[in-house]
Amino acid sequence: MTILELRYASINDYAMVVPLRQDDLMARRFDTDGSPKDWIDRPLVGFADSTRRKNKRAPADVSVMVPGALVLNKRACDALGPLLLKFGQLLELECEVGAEIRYFYNVTNLLPCVDVARSEKNEFGDIRLEAFDESKVPKEAAIFKDPATADLRIYANATAAALIQERAAAAGLTGIECGPVEPIPG
Numbered sequence: 129m130t131i132l133e134l135r136y137a138s139i140n141d142y143a144m145v146v147p148l149r150q151d152d153l154m155a156r157r158f159d160t161d162g163s164p165k166d167w168i169d170r171p172l173v174g175f176a177d178s179t180r181r182k183n184k185r186a187p188a189d190v191s192v193m194v195p196g197a198l199v200l201n202k203r204a205c206d207a208l209g210p211l212l213l214k215f216g217q218l219l220e221l222e223c224e225v226g227a228e229i230r231y232f233y234n235v236t237n238l239l240p241c242v243d244v245a246r247s248e249k250n251e252f253g254d255i256r257l258e259a260f261d262e263s264k265v266p267k268e269a270a271i272f273k274d275p276a277t278a279d280l281r282i283y284a285n286a287t288a289a290a291l292i293q294e295r296a297a298a299a300g301l302t303g304i305e306c307g308p309v310e311p312i313p314g
Contacts (some may be wrong), residue, residue: 130286130308131260132239134271135211136198142188142303143175148224158198162238162278168175170222173199173230187303188303190296191230196231196273196305207299211291215271235282239272241265245274248311251280257311 136142147153153170175187189204198222200208209231211220215233223230246259255276265272269288273281284292289306296304 130289131265131309132284132286132289133309134198134282134284134292134304134306136190137305139187139192141185142191143185145173145187145191145193145221145230146176146265147193148172151267155204155217157172158194158197160194160273160279161236162236162273162275164236165213165217165219167219169213170220170229171232172224173221173222178307179213189301191300191306193232196235196278196282198219198282200231200233202229203299204301204304207295208304210293211269211288211295212219212271214269233282235271235273237270238273238275238278239264239270240275242274244276250312252267253310258309262271281309283309 147158148170157171166224177271181237186253189201191199193199212218212233216233218231221230241261241264242313243259243261247255250256250259258277266286267287269291271287271288272283284306292306
């Protein structure tokens with residue numbers, strides 16, 4: 129069973145989503161530890177891009193805001209939402225530009241499959257590159273987090289990755305990919 133990382137495309141290609149209220153950050157509203165969230169109001173977000181750039185980067189259909197989460201626009205939510213909702217939550221975000229709604233994808237499906245003892249670690253003992261116990265991963269489509277890396281990664285098995293790639297291609301979505309798990313920088 130192949131385990132891939134579900135992630136945004138290169139941060140250099142698209143504008144990043146940023147929270148606009150310090151209170152939202154202080155309240156840890158965007159933590160990605162796999163626990164469910166219950167937002168009473170929509171956090172306000174915008175798009176970061178260098179003002180010195182001659183050609184500004186446009187937002188992608190699927191964007192990055194914090195590690196371990198994705199932010200989807202309406203098109204991406206329509207195309208991928210039915211699959212994604214089986215494994216997490218799509219929480220509304222208020223976008224400062226054009227009063228558009230974006231959706232914060234919070235994966236709540238925790239599946240302990242990282243073999244911490246066999247994983248490569250950095251000098252501080254944090255996991256740098258995961259070793260998986262693939263016998264713990266279902267064969268049917270699954271999008272999940274492991275408790276050891278929940279704040280950094282979203283995983284998809286090969287079945288789910290194929291569905292995501294198929295739906296994203298059919299809808300012409302930008303900013304999303306399923307790729308090999310690579311070492312965590314730093």
